[in-house]
Amino acid sequence: MKTTQILIAGFGGQGILFAGKFLAYKGLMEDMQVSWLPSYGPEMRGGTANCNVILSDTPVGSPIITAPDVLIAMNLPSLQKYVDTVVPGGQIYVDSALIDVKVERSDVEVFYIPATQMAKDNEIATLANMIIVGHLLQNHPELSFDGTDAVVEKLVPPKKAALVELNKKALALGKEYK
Numbered sequence: 001m002k003t004t005q006i007l008i009a010g011f012g013g014q015g016i017l018f019a020g021k022f023l024a025y026k027g028l029m030e031d032m033q034v035s036w037l038p039s040y041g042p043e044m045r046g047g048t049a050n051c052n053v054i055l056s057d058t059p060v061g062s063p064i065i066t067a068p069d070v071l072i073a074m075n076l077p078s079l080q081k082y083v084d085t086v087v088p089g090g091q092i093y094v095d096s097a098l099i100d101v102k103v104e105r106s107d108v109e110v111f112y113i114p115a116t117q118m119a120k121d122n123e124i125a126t127l128a129n130m131i132i133v134g135h136l137l138q139n140h141p142e143l144s145f146d147g148t149d150a151v152v153e154k155l156v157p158p159k160k161a162a163l164v165e166l167n168k169k170a171l172a173l174g175k176e177y178k
Helices: 016-029 076-085 115-121 125-139 148-155 162-176
Strands: 004-011 033-040 048-056 070-073 091-095 109-113
Touching (some): 004 016, 004 076, 004 125, 016 033, 016 048, 016 125, 076 091, 109 125, 115 125
Antiparallel strands (some): 004 048
16 A cells, blocks of 8 residues: 545534544554544534545654545535645545535546435435545545444444444445445
8 A cells, every 4th residue: 555645624513533533543453554633623513624644554754734645525615625735646525415516627536425415315414424435445446445344343432332333334325326
């Protein structure tokens, strides 16, 4: 594996930090070098939130990402802010239920996933983030969907045990989305 830099962005309450933590934890469980750097505005819910995740087979020198290989945009302001920072040949994952514009760049691969609507339709309204993560793991050449159940089981705290199966369901929905 090479180094994969992932920027997840949206607003507070969309599970941006949890999605990043999940990817970082998955990397740890696969013996990768990992960096997880969350960032959010003081207002938390409704404010801006983003998370830098770096997964590598070599030590990570800095947790700051200026040119991500992957962008997950969960709202329009995030897509507008970061779309041009993605490296040529990179990937952009867009929650098309919340973002109705198309990426105009032709040098990146773009995935439009109506994650928020899929989550609502499947009665897991708070897990659009994990639907997109499932799609990412299925479609990125350096990442794998394998082992996601173990990561969910390890990461979801005991007091929220009911969310284990729901997170697994969300990841599977993202994996299967075409």
